[in-house]
Amino acid sequence: MAADSAVWREHGTPLVAGSDSGPLHGVRLAVKDVHAVEGHRLGAGNPEWLAEAQPQKAHSWAVRALLDAGADVTGIARSDEFAYSLDGTNAHYGTPPNPAAPGRVPGGSSSGPASAVALGEADAGLGSDTAGSIRVPSSYCGLYGLRPTHGLVPVTGMLPLAPSFDTVAWLARDAVTLARVGEVLLPAAPAEQQRPFHTALVAADLVALAEPEVRDAFGQAAAGLAERLDLRIEEVPTLGGDPAARAEAFASAQGAEVWECDGDWVSAHPGTLGPGVERRFARAASVTQEERAAAEDVVHRTARDLRAALPEDTVLLLPATCGPAPLTDEGPEHKDAGRQATFRLTCLASGAGLPCLVLPRMVVDGLPVGLAVIAGPGTDHALLELAVLSGA
Template identity: 70%
Template sequence: MTTSETSTEKTVWRERGAPLLAPSDSGPLSGLRLAVKDVYAIAGHRVGAGNPDWLAEAELESTHAWAVGALLDAGAEITGIAQTDELTYSLDGVNAHYGTPPNPQAPGHIPGGSSSGPASAVALHETDAGLGTDTAGSIRVPASYCGLYGMRPTHGAVPVTGMLPLAPDFDTVAWLARDAATLARVGDVLLPPADRTREDHGPFRTALVAPDLLAPAVPQVREAFETAAAGLASRLGLRREVRELGGDPAERAESFSVAQAAQVRECDGAWVAAHPGALGAETRRRFVWAEDVGAERVARARESVSATARALRHLLTPGTVLLLPATPGPAPSREAGAEERSAVRRAALQLTCLASGAGLPCLVLPRMTAGGLPVGLCLIAAPGSDHALLNLGVADSRR
């Protein structure tokens, strides 16, 4: 292996085997190779959370995280523990300690984070699926940037036991794959059993488009979105309906960021304070900002997030799926500076905060491009519509 290949290997994998962990039993996922984000407990291994100091202090885990155990019991094998953005507090896929994983679908561009390692491993065909997390878009953004299928389930649908928390009110187990069928197979293992009677009657009849939600998207993405949304509705026989959510997208994203920051501070603030100099500069700036968020501002932010959630759930009547771009643009260049990436991250939050704040399931389909680079089409549905979304993705991929 060349020095360059070794360097790339370390940006994707913290630890890798052939496999690292064999399946516990045979089952519906037999033969599936899995990359696990470095925030899940794996018995006999440590959780590193994308930070060398955290890893150095971590103890060997005695049991698997719930999601890890469920996938192993279903026949999946763990190829390795994949890298993550520091303490998962980012959407970029850039790690000051381990580097930036490659994005083979957009060479020279970042992969997106914080589930950057699993996304890169799947895009590189080194695994078939990636187990990640999604708090503010950490599966949806890398799925969009890397041209992958991604799933954020209904909040609380999949147990987070044994998963390192960031902001528990918004944290979810999440996963991605190169094809819709594999994504659905993983979902069948992780999600509660579906109401098959309801699904057999076809739960989705309306594809909802809200023009005001497209504000953060760049012109090329808005144009691609119109084509992709019309194509999806046509292929699946969905009626297109135009509605508006209302409100200011930037204010919604800011409120979500503040509400999230308060929980990030509760989860990791003490560790960060006890380890000065342990974080990369960009992650450190986000933690400094989180520490300065006052209680009154947090209370206002939480009310704003709740109001948005109520409005969004009101739009998502039974049989309705909301379509929007997964990200406002394609992946930024690896050469982009911190300020540019920060601006892109703020714009992305205007889209991702919607499902995160309302606890809604969403599916990313690799159905768009902008400037020759992948951008995902995101579908958001009512709580508990997880299997229906995954089935919709499979049906769409066959047409």
């Protein structure tokens, strides 16, 4: 059967074979179309960009590491345009299916890898996460996902979006595979960062950003996770600051960097972007230097406050998204409102450069919603161990 072109840009059996041995031998990998794959073009989810692209001369750092560990690259999977979207739709190539929520979007911008993994066509998906691009599709598709500590995994050979917030990221159907990929991509953790977590913070103002049914499911999921892992839940009204103001500042700081990375190309290719991505680029182009400086000040202040609230034995629990995946044909007004609410949740870890794990532990009206776990910097291995124990 031919590969679904809404999921895969290129597909093979495999497309690139990994080493004959290694800890990931036999793992099938879907690579988001923002990572360089030697001998193949990088398409960034846009046909005009793809048409101008030349074959890559080397693999991205993450692709090379996973191939050396024995994983096979099954194919290059679709990305939302320039990875600048959380929806999982693409005006040029279509919407990858979401088998966990038929008729609904898979989430973006790592939409292709998420769809491939959820469909069983890959075991793990290598993507990126700047403002939620691995966490949102993990939530919508009922998958495990990890955005690592910023800067911990080299982004060499990965298309930049906003370098201050860009991370290599990955997802899988099960926690063990997620952790196996992490053992390859993450540096070894110092002994002091391998201690278990004891406290789980729950901030009421963050939970309130989710839809009512998600709030109800979250309370049960958080309590169940705490009981399973012997965590003490500490409920607080807020971590400080206004979620809407935080998100607005992050969007401005991110947008300024997005325009630095891609603005020249976008300006030279008018009319080549889908409507949602085009609006975001227009917003990015409008950020002034004064607005950027003020926004970055808010982002940095929020990061300091969040890091201070998360000592090494503490995690923050929150809904990964405000609700289940929207319908593919959802009206733009309703979809934008959901995206904004979800962005207020995802921008926290992004702005602070903190690792964030998504666990598929909630079901709302028969649809998956992820439980997000944010921890202090460099606790990535401990988060992966938490993921494995949560499903043991």
